[in-house]
Amino acid sequence: MKKYFFCLAALIAATPVSSYAANVQHGRQLFESICAPCHGSNAQGNVGPNIVDQSVKKIEWALNNVGMMKPVRSSNPQLSNVQNIEDISAFLHTLKK
Incomplete structure (x- = not known):
């Protein structure tokens, strides 16, 4: 169990915070436009349901x-990119319910 926590701590330490912030910012831009x-x-x-804190x-x-x-996705090829969906989800997780 102790080994697991050390591995998890190393993984967290290796993840750049600025990269996550960039993903959130990109997700915000995608969310606002699409x-x-x-x-x-x-x-x-609004017309669509509350999607605060939704998962990928x-x-x-x-x-x-x-x-x-389906028409939204077909008219926005950005929504076919998994990284973009992850970025939108990261942004949605910053919003308060």
Whole structure:
């Protein structure tokens, strides 16, 4: 168990904070240009539902399975890029419920 914690601590220490901040910033930009018109500027819902704090898995599920999301995804090739979805999710996790 002790070995596990040392490995986890090393992994966390190796992850650059500025890289995560850049991902959040990129996610915010993508959210504002693609998602905010329907989900609101704070992701708390407008035409679309509240998506504050959503996971990558839930965002991908919605993009693939919710009927009204299919045209959004097809008209925004950025939403086919997994890194972009991860960045949007990282941004959504910075918002307060």
